[in-house]
Amino acid sequence: MSKNVAIIGIGQTKFGELWDYSLRDLMAEAGTNALKDAGVEKNEIDYLSVGNMSAGRFVGQEHVGALAADVLGIKAPAIRCEAACASGSVAFRSALHAVQSGNCETAMVLGVEKMTDVHGAGALTSLAAAGDQEWEASIGLTFAGLYALMARRHMHEYGTTQEQLAMVSVVNHENGKNNPYAQFRNSISVEDVLKSSMVADPLRLLDCSPITDGAAAVIITSEKNAKKTQNPVWVLGSAQSSDTLALHDRKSFTELLATKQAVKDVFVKTGLTQKSIDLIEVHDCFSINQIMAMEDLGFCKKGMGGKFVESGGIKLNGEIPTNTLGGLKASGHPVGATGVRQLCDLTKQLRGTAPNQVKNAKKALNLNIGGSGATAVINILGVEPNAS
Amino acid sequence: MSKNVAIIGIGQTKFGELWDYSLRDLMAEAGTNALKDAGVEKNEIDYLSVGNMSAGRFVGQEHVGALAADVLGIKAPAIRCEAACASGSVAFRSALHAVQSGNCETAMVLGVEKMTDVHGAGALTSLAAAGDQEWEASIGLTFAGLYALMARRHMHEYGTTQEQLAMVSVVNHENGKNNPYAQFRNSISVEDVLKSSMVADPLRLLDCSPITDGAAAVIITSEKNAKKTQNPVWVLGSAQSSDTLALHDRKSFTELLATKQAVKDVFVKTGLTQKSIDLIEVHDCFSINQIMAMEDLGFCKKGMGGKFVESGGIKLNGEIPTNTLGGLKASGHPVGATGVRQLCDLTKQLRGTAPNQVKNAKKALNLNIGGSGATAVINILGVEPNAS
DSSP states (O other), X not given: OOOOEEEEEEEEOOOBOOTTOOHHHHHHHHHHHHHHHHXXXXXXXXXXEEEOSOHHHHHSOOOHHHHHHHHHTOOSOEEEEEBTBTHHHHHHHHHHHHHHTTSOSEEEEEEEEOOSSOOSSOHHHHHHTTXXXXXXXXXXXXXXXXXXXXXXXXXXXXXXXXXXXXXXXHHHHHHHTTOTTOSOOOOOOHHHHHHSOXXXXXXXXXXXXXXXXXXXXXXXXXXXXXXXXXXXXXEEEEEEEEOOSSGGGSSOSSSOHHHHHHHHHHHHHHTOOGGGOSEEEOOOSBHHHHHHHHHHTTSSOTTOHHHHHHTTTTSTTSSSOBSTTOHHHHHOOOHHHHHHXXXXXXXHXXXXXXXXXXXXXXXXXXXXXXXXXXXXXXXXXXXXXXOO | OOOOEEEEEEEEOOOBOOTTOOHHHHHXXXXXXXXXXXXXXXXXXXXXXXXXXXXXXXXXXXXXXXHHHHHHTOOSOEEEEEBTBTHHHHHHHHHHHHHHTTSOSEEEEEEEEOOSSOOSSOHHHHHHTTSOTTTTGGGTXXXXXXXXXXXXXXXXXXXXXXXXXXXXXXXXXXXXXXXXXXXXXXXXXXXXXXXXXXXXXXXEGGGBOOOOBEEEEEEEEEHHHHTTSSSOEEEEEEEEEEOOSSXXXXXXXXXXXXXXXXXXXXXXXXXXXXXXXXXXXXXXXXXXXXXXXXXXXXXXXXXXHHHHHHTTTTSTTSSSOBSTTOHHHHHOOOHHHHHHHHHHHHHHHHHTOOXXXXXXXXXXEEEEEETTTXXXXXXXXXXXXXXX
16 A cells, blocks of 8 residues: 545636736646645645646746746745646656655645646647657647537547537536636537537537646645645556557557556555445536546446436536636646646645535546547545545 | 655667658657666556757747657656756656655656757757857847856856866767767867867857757656666665746856755765765756866865866876766757756766776766756755665
8 A cells, every 4th residue: 555645725816818827827826825824834845846838849848847946936846747648647647656655754745737828839730749759740630620629529429419528518518617726617508519510520619628827736745744734645556558549559449448447446456346436526628528437447338428417417417517717628628737736626625625626525536638538547535544 | 854856767879960750750769778678567657758949949839748659658647847958967857756755656767858940930049948048049149048047157257278178078079989979979189179260259159069859768767666677776865956047137157056956955865975986977058068077076186177177087098087978068968858868878987887997986067957957956866775
């Protein structure tokens, strides 16, 4: 059993098109908010892990671990971790390992992406670098295109409908309305989604998460320190798995094997099952991905994701409240920040202080996907630590 | 005391302008060589950490942890770690923490950079992203320019000469001659350096490490597994520190505070001193950096680095054999690979199988710098583990 570690502070910026924020402004605000929330001084941070996919291409800046340390006045070891849209989650795991190894006590995980000031290549070209450059991006396959291939096949194999896809975005927008940090806080209807412009058939504009600037941070610490704090949220388990980078090498287009492996691993490690979980955050970069996530995580049967969504299973009052503060679609998707933002949102729920509070939330799970599924990270958080 | 971990396998590609190698070719060759050297099967690798600075800008590919896993047929968690030219070292530390945390047993660390197929921006522009984009790179300050400022100030404060700077490259080229993996295997003279074209006054072409394609890998494992192998090389200690990203925020241009902090930390952790160390690898991206490294690491007094080099202190038969297989200058500097290549070279020495073998080498240290010194990583390796 790995050592217990807890989240003792969270912070984020508003997510959106933040024209007056630079990369360093985003880092400064989210990091400072997390320090304040944790009641921790910057000199108590002895490990800093930054999740960032592509500041090099977006704003011409690599070495963003050191930049974050500089901006926040932290002298501790700083590292940038990247796994495309799961960058925030691999940064979290890097910090988790550092604390569990005994090499440090208290770590900050800072996820950030400044996407609207595009330096050099366009945002979609930069994002395509999360797929296989030689086999996919170089021939013009965008991420909407990749997920459109999965959506079309899912519709073909399981009869999933465009209305069911649309319903994912409708629910996420409904949940985002009460989230002051969300990029979009407006209700949308299935008709709105179906009337929105086509991006990559069958995915329309409102099936797609937006281009977003934003940062989110969590502070984690060892069990000894966490027990001295008011509302620690415990990391009950974490798992990560990998799949082929290119879609064409996979046996199926309608499931993500990395997700299936990671969820199996995390449940074996923790001894928990789907029934133990009170709410979840999943990776709805495109509506089809949330439908596959519900299936791959085992919250409904394979192929039944569309019907599960249609029946209200993902709603706040449904079988498993999902993306309760808006998910990627409504909160926004600053890629390096998303995995950390998911942990912030789950922490709010487990503290009992979320805008759309799920009653008696004791255990929660997040799924963060990198690229078209080559990386999947799953964490389970809870209000009580694992037995030592 | 952290748990003991050992290096049980090393592998690399030749370093150079490898026009017939892609990013994935480099990964495949170095990773496969390391697996073979360790006698480990790919399915025994349960953590894969990739050090890479800027594949996004060099070849249009992010998500390179997953790509490496894909290329090598590894399904384990894969992560890319970045800290500019210290990317290989932060990848190593990420893997070290993962093993020491008990979450995995055997990890591969793969450093890689494909620099000669530049996608979009030029190589120097891409490298400048390791400095401060807003305050340095955006106004045209290159890395040669940054280190030239340090060199000029070191000459002013301490009387360091261009001949002393040149001697660094002369020794590194001499050491590289017997290294079959080195980019340059020719002798050069002080006169050659002084006659080479000026890059950024006072740094000339032969004061500068080259643009290089290459990959290097090490396989590390827990004490339990390592003790079953033939020639484990033990990680006695590891430390990392951060400094401001921009040079203008530092009190001094003639020392790297991150190096001074990291070396202090690693000696406190291990209870060792400079006298315990038989040979070292330092970060000679520019000749001035090796002179500062000798001083900041405490192998000579502050300001005496030039004289120390002139007196032969860094030679194979000198006080502290340094960069015994050519360093960055002669081996080449594929930025994400360099920190891992240093560990490979020290492992060869500690196994007693290096081309320029240092007699009775028992303990060795490496220093890998990110950017202009915002990141410094130091590891100490040895032939015997720390007492448990």
